[in-house]
Amino acid sequence: MTTSDSMARTRDAILRAAATALRTHERAGMADIAAAAGVGRATLYRHFATRDDLLVELGRFAAEESIRVIDAAGIDGVGTEAALTRLTRALLTSGREFWVVSTHRPQLWPEEEEVGERLRVLAERGQREGVLRADVPAELLAAAHGALILGALTLAPLSELGVEDATDTIVRLYLQGARLTPTEASPPP
Amino acid sequence: MTTSDSMARTRDAILRAAATALRTHERAGMADIAAAAGVGRATLYRHFATRDDLLVELGRFAAEESIRVIDAAGIDGVGTEAALTRLTRALLTSGREFWVVSTHRPQLWPEEEEVGERLRVLAERGQREGVLRADVPAELLAAAHGALILGALTLAPLSELGVEDATDTIVRLYLQGARLTPTEASPPP
């Protein structure tokens, strides 16, 4: 059983390395990925039949990782605004490694749709609880939230922030907007 | 002079076709691009020395197009909020064709930086005029704005909206945020 354990670890290493390789060189081939993973090229083919297959599995892997991180964030136990913060932080964390996957796979697997689904469910919950505005469909609220997260992972000024600062900035702007209003005084704990 | 005119038109057609080809097949090669442009492969090499060269010029071209559309929007003549709307609409319009370029060129040319610069300048103006919040740096406001625009071009629920609806949604969410407040009643003209 230790053998299959080690195979699974190698597989993970390959997939993570693939994400890294694709992040730095978009047309990375099997040789680049193998080099990034520190394994022989033959080993790649022992785990994935074709390059396409590897990319598909990478999408699945990244989505599963994100879902795992989201589940660990325990967003169901807290209020909507806190849940928004936790979900954002979770996706910023896992996204640092894997956001590139989304640019390489227009076609979505169920596992990948699931991530967007979580955003949508939370938006709906916020609307039901009267925390989020209901004059914009939950899908669009969720899309805007997702766009901000993606932006924080890819756009220069935001990606240079740490996860905590980026989370803070995104959630504040997402909830309160960019307009100056005499409304907000952040409630001290 | 008509000859160079026609060459310029062919060049434009190639670059636009390249954007299309890269949008549908990320690893599109010279043959794919030529086919998309409806020209012979040799013609590509008459205009661009290498594939890399073509991609660089595509980045420049897309940025110039965006800048042109922004300039035509006349954002300096109107208030900050209207300018925000016009700038968003301009970028959504030109972006429909060219957003893909940004995913293919991490390295930025001056012409490409210019687009982000316009967003930042407008954010700064909004802060100076007291329309936008000043507790978040203008770069981050601009990045969030850009992220929403990018999201509207790439994420399913937003990209399926028309340009007008997407502009509306983005600007409203960007300015007012997603939180439900008894604040806003959109002032009827």
Place this chain on the structure above:
DNA sequence: TCATCACGAGACAACTATGTCTCGTCTAGG
């Protein structure tokens, strides 16, 4: 009418990537 020139078609070599296969090594479980 004639010369020019951008073009399409396609041949071509050099290179690169993909996928398969073999062999020798090292490790872990038996």
Place this chain on the structure above:
DNA sequence: CCTAGACGAGACATAGTTGTCTCGTGATGA
């Protein structure tokens, strides 16, 4: 100690891509 199997190295055939070159055509401007 011994064997199974995961691995690295690398040879190999095939396919695809890149970049160059040539030739014939058709349109433009003189």
